[in-house]
Amino acid sequence: MTEDFQHDRLHKVEALRAAGIDPYSRGFKPTHTSVAAKSLLGEEERTPPVSVAGRLMVKRQQGGLVFADLQDGHGRIQLMANRGVLGDDEFARFAELDLGDIVGVIGPIFRTKRGEITVEVQSFQLLTKSLRPMPEKWHGLKDVEIRYRQRYVDLIANPEVREVFRARTRIITAIRGLLDERGFIEVETPMLQEIPGGGHARPFETHHNSLDRDLFMRIALELHLKRLLVGGFERVYEIGRAFRNEGLSPRHNPEFTLFESYQAYADYEDVMQLVEDIVVASAMAAGTPLQTSYQGESINLTPPFRRERMADLVLEHTGRHAAGEELNDLFEEHVEPRLRQPTFVIDYPVEISPLARPRDDDPRFVERFELLILGREYANAFTELTDPIDQRARFEAQASLRAAGNVEAHPMDEDFLRAMEYGLPPAGGLGMGIDRLVMLLTDQPSIRDVVLFPVMKAET
Numbered sequence: 001m002t003e004d005f006q007h008d009r010l011h012k013v014e015a016l017r018a019a020g021i022d023p024y025s026r027g028f029k030p031t032h033t034s035v036a037a038k039s040l041l042g043e044e045e046r047t048p049p050v051s052v053a054g055r056l057m058v059k060r061q062q063g064g065l066v067f068a069d070l071q072d073g074h075g076r077i078q079l080m081a082n083r084g085v086l087g088d089d090e091f092a093r094f095a096e097l098d099l100g101d102i103v104g105v106i107g108p109i110f111r112t113k114r115g116e117i118t119v120e121v122q123s124f125q126l127l128t129k130s131l132r133p134m135p136e137k138w139h140g141l142k143d144v145e146i147r148y149r150q151r152y153v154d155l156i157a158n159p160e161v162r163e164v165f166r167a168r169t170r171i172i173t174a175i176r177g178l179l180d181e182r183g184f185i186e187v188e189t190p191m192l193q194e195i196p197g198g199g200h201a202r203p204f205e206t207h208h209n210s211l212d213r214d215l216f217m218r219i220a221l222e223l224h225l226k227r228l229l230v231g232g233f234e235r236v237y238e239i240g241r242a243f244r245n246e247g248l249s250p251r252h253n254p255e256f257t258l259f260e261s262y263q264a265y266a267d268y269e270d271v272m273q274l275v276e277d278i279v280v281a282s283a284m285a286a287g288t289p290l291q292t293s294y295q296g297e298s299i300n301l302t303p304p305f306r307r308e309r310m311a312d313l314v315l316e317h318t319g320r321h322a323a324g325e326e327l328n329d330l331f332e333e334h335v336e337p338r339l340r341q342p343t344f345v346i347d348y349p350v351e352i353s354p355l356a357r358p359r360d361d362d363p364r365f366v367e368r369f370e371l372l373i374l375g376r377e378y379a380n381a382f383t384e385l386t387d388p389i390d391q392r393a394r395f396e397a398q399a400s401l402r403a404a405g406n407v408e409a410h411p412m413d414e415d416f417l418r419a420m421e422y423g424l425p426p427a428g429g430l431g432m433g434i435d436r437l438v439m440l441l442t443d444q445p446s447i448r449d450v451v452l453f454p455v456m457k458a459e460t
Helices: 003-018 034-039 088-095 144-149 151-157 159-181 222-230 268-286 310-318 324-338 388-403 414-423 434-442
Strands: 050-062 065-071 076-082 102-107 109-111 117-121 123-128 205-208 213-217 235-243 255-264 291-294 297-300 306-309 343-349 365-373 376-383 427-433
Touching (some): 034 076, 144 151, 151 159, 159 268, 159 434, 222 255, 222 414, 222 427, 255 268, 268 365, 268 427, 268 434, 306 310, 310 324, 310 343, 324 343, 376 434, 388 414, 427 434
Parallel strands (some): 076 117
Antiparallel strands (some): 050 065, 102 123, 205 213, 235 255, 255 427, 376 427
């Protein structure tokens, strides 16, 4: 912001106050949004007066007329100030308004000779004086870091960005609606945890001064939700923030939104059906067809999705038989990037799945799946391990890995084991990253495009 621009705007603020006008008004009551106001004009030439409010985005003067575009949270509508209607003083005051100012306007709606639906300004009120200039060519801005860092300006200048976040809200609402209809209840579990379990990730650590002990931001929702199954809630879910102390990338933000659900007396086959239903419901909510594209690549989200065992895929693509972590490493390197259409990859090695039930026919593998689309994971789920003796042995194996330096190995959780010893019913569990799902269904290239305020590098 140049010094001259800042001086000019601050001078206007002082002049307004000197004239007895508050440049930061207490409020204004619009009767219509811009879109609703436009819909009022039918066959009649003029409507009764309406009230609209928003930000001035365009302004141009033609003799005794000033035209301006007013933008609210729904769209834009043209304003026309007429010297003959407002009088000299009020017309001059309207002409002095700046781009970015937020105003309230009262007047009838009519159609100009060019056919533009317009509000004739019969009275107006400055609601908020803007002290910074609107970007002239935000679309052409090369530094996308500024768009993410100053999201408030991005949202002003690029209405399509607001549509992405409206779609995000509709997707989350659709997921909630589907789960609610099926008898799930939404719950809230702790974000601050003594033991950050339920995933393989480095946690954020903090310190509670009053208790004088370290706590961790949760990396997953799983273990507390499964405690609720022990307590008698048979269908639970949570949509909430999780935190992982890892790097930034187009697919990773240290703070992200995670959806997890747990259903008693279900297995991973039931959860696959649930995932398909969630994807379909989310696509409908976003207004995205099931046969769509992402960043130019065609995908078909129509169920049923392909199902393949991990070991079979690795053999197909590498010609190698493998087990344990080696199998997973081969899969991630040679197979995962090639799975473009929706695919349930099933039956993971037990070594990398410490909370999943082993297959009855081959205990080297567990009843676990991940949904892969375009080479990315969109869901992780399994038939839950309910044997507390087996679970303890798995935790002990993970503890050995942690002792050897693997900071992402699952920690021992004695309280969770105690809960399991009371009896955890057979269950199917699911985890899905909301941000990635929104990216897919709104065709956004980066997680920062679907998170309103992503974590950024320090501003220089």
